[in-house]
Each structure stands twice: as C-alpha cells, then as structure tokens.
Amino acid sequence: MPSALFVVSEHGYWGEECIEPLQTLDAAGVDITVATPSGDPPVVDKRSADPEEVGEETAERVREADETDERLNNPVPLTEPAAEEFDAVVFPGGHGAEWDINQDQHARRLLRNAVADEDGKALVVCHAVGILAFTREESGDFLVAGRDVTGFPNEWEEGLLDEAERLTDGRKLPYWVEDEVIAAGGNWDAELGEETSVTVDGDLVTARGPPSSGVAARTLLSELGVETPEP
Template sequence: MTSVLFVVSEEGYWGEECVDPLETLSEEDVDVTVATPTGEKPVLDERSVDPDSVGEETAERVRDVHENDQRLQNPTQIARTSADMYDAVVFPGGHGTVWDINQDRHARRLLRNVVEGDDGKALVICHAVGLLAFARDSDGEFLVDDRDVTGFPNEWEADIVDENDMMPDGRKLPYYVEDEVKAAGGNWDAELDADTSVRMDGDLLTGRGPESSHDAAVTLLEALGVQTPA
C-alpha cells in the first residue's frame, strides 16, 4: 500500500490545503499518517473555515474533517518520522507554517531526504513552500536552487498584511515566501494568470494555494503511479 506522511502546522494550517489532499489520497486507499512539530493536534486557521470567505460547503467539510479525522486528532512528532518510511511527504500550507514547519529542522530533514532519495516524492503547498528557503541538500546547497516552483505570491500577501506586515490576527509576518524562495535560487512562477498552479521538478511538487490543492494531490497520485494521467 502507498503510504504518505502529512506534516501539519500547530500554528495555523489552511483547511482546504490539508483536507482536500488528505481526502483525495484516502479515496485511493493511500495510507496517511499525520505529524506535527510537538505531536500535539494541528491547529486550524479559523479564516480558512469562514463561510463568507471560502463558502459554506468548504467551511463545513474542513471543520468536520479537522474535528473528526482520527489521523489529525492523533498525530506523531515530526522528529519521530523518517522519509524512508513513506512514499511521499505532503506539507500543507497556511500562514502558521512560517512560524513552525518552515523553521523546524526535522521538517527540513524530511524534505531533503525524500527529495534526494531514490523513490520518494514531496508535495509542498502555499506558505509551506517557504520551507524550501531554509532546506539544504547533502552538500549544503539550497535544495530549491535552480528548481521550478510555485507558491504563495507576494501580490497576494500584500493584500493580507498591513504596511508593517502585521497579520489580521496581530502577528508580525516574518518574511514573504516568494522573496525567500527566490533568494535561495528557486525558479519562481506562481502563474497568476492561471486558475491553479502546480509545478513538478524531479521529485519536488509545489502548489500555489488553496485552489490548487486538489490538482496538486492528483498530480502527486500520478507521480506515485496510483492514478494514470488523464
């Protein structure tokens, strides 16, 4: 059976970016395990279940999975996981990742090992793409250097934070994902004219944001050979 690890934020994950891939992979009988930095339950960004922003159907679906899926209710610690235990590792996004997942050395290790390994795949979505700005390969070079990637763009970020980069919840955003990934050598293209954006460069897959979550999950299934490309 194909096995996939989801690495989810305790500082606020974006619902659709976790729930859609989680359910899409589960529907194909993929065995999913969830990990968080401390092993505590992941925290849902309440903005991602605001019916006025995401629609009632998405809000209800995400809330239900967040509260009732036992994999999310009983995560393991990232430090206790190993890339060779899984066929793929998924890093859902959400602003919370900039404070925990992207700064976690065990998350960086997972990403490095799965991308450098022979068979594994990594899917990184939205703000979690910022992890690529801090992860280095076995030679000490940035893992993202000269790789084609997408992720949460500066243009969208500027519509969320104020002129001092303060979030609506009062937290200070420490960096913009696009800026940091570009500085680390990534070939950035968020394809702002497209409805969705998913890029694949070798064993590294990236997705732009919530609306790209489903396409990203399907692309991962195809890359793993679970689904045949349409």
C-alpha cells in the same frame, strides 16, 4: 499500498490545503500518517473554516475533518518518522507554517530526504513552500536552487497584510515566501494568469494556494503511479 506523511502546522494550517489532499489521497487508497512539530494536534486557521471566507461547503468540510479525523487528532511528533518510511511527504500550507514547519529542522530533514530518496516524492503547498528557502542538501546547497517552483506570491500577500505587515490576528509576517525562495535560488513562477498553479521538478511538487490543492493532490498521485480519483 502507498503511504504518505502529512506534516501539519500547530500555528494555523489552511483547511483546504490540508483536507483536500488528505481526502483525495485517502480516496485513492494511500495510507496516511499525520505529524506535527510537537505531536500536539494541528490547529486550523479559523479563516479557512469561516463560511464568509471560503464558502459554506468548504468551511463545513474543513470543520468536520478537523474535529473528527483521527489522524489529525492523534499526530506523531516530527522527531519520530523518517521520509524513507513513506512514498511521499506532504506539507500543507497556511501562514502558520512560517512559524513552525518551515523553521523545524526535522521537517526540513523530511523534505530533504524525501526528495533525495530514489523512490520518494514531496508535495509542498502555498506558504509551506517557504521551507525550501531553509532546506539544504547534504552538499550544503539550497534544495530549491535551480528548481522550478510555485507558491504563495507576493502579489497576494500584499492584499492580506496591513502597513506593518501584520495579519488580521495581529501577528507580523516574518518573511514573504516568494522573496525567500528566489533568494535561495529557486526559479519562481506562480502563474498568476492561471486559475491553478502546480509545478513538478523531479521528485518535488509545489502548489500555489487553496484552489490548487486538488490539482496538486492528483498530480502527486500521478507521480506515485496511483490511479487518480475523479475530482
């Protein structure tokens, strides 16, 4: 049975970007472990469980999983797992990832080793794609340098922030994912003309945002050689 480690934010993960891949991989028989920086349960971004933001069906699905999924409620700290223990490492997005996951040395180690491992894969979604701007290979080069990637675009970010680049909860965004990934040498294309955007470059799979989460999960399963469940 293949296995996957989900690295989830304690500062606000986006519900669909975590729950959709988690449940899709679950349905395909993947053994899933959840990790957070400190080992405390991850915290869902309230907007991603708000029916007015995401619709009643998605909101209910996110709330139920966040409250009842034992893997989410009993994560392991990021200091414990090694990428080599899993077939894939998954980084769900959400603005919260900018404050903890993307800045965590253990999360970056997991990403680096998952992509470097001959049999490993990594899926990075939305704002979590910012971790690519802070992750270096053993050589010291940025992991993303020369790689084709997608992620949360500046054009979308502009519509979410006020003039001081603050989110609706008052937090100032520390950086914009697109800018940082390009600065680290990534070949960025968020495919804004497409309904979804998922990019595969070697053992690295990246996804643009919530609507791309399902496609991203099925793409990862395909890369792992696992039969993909119907959407």
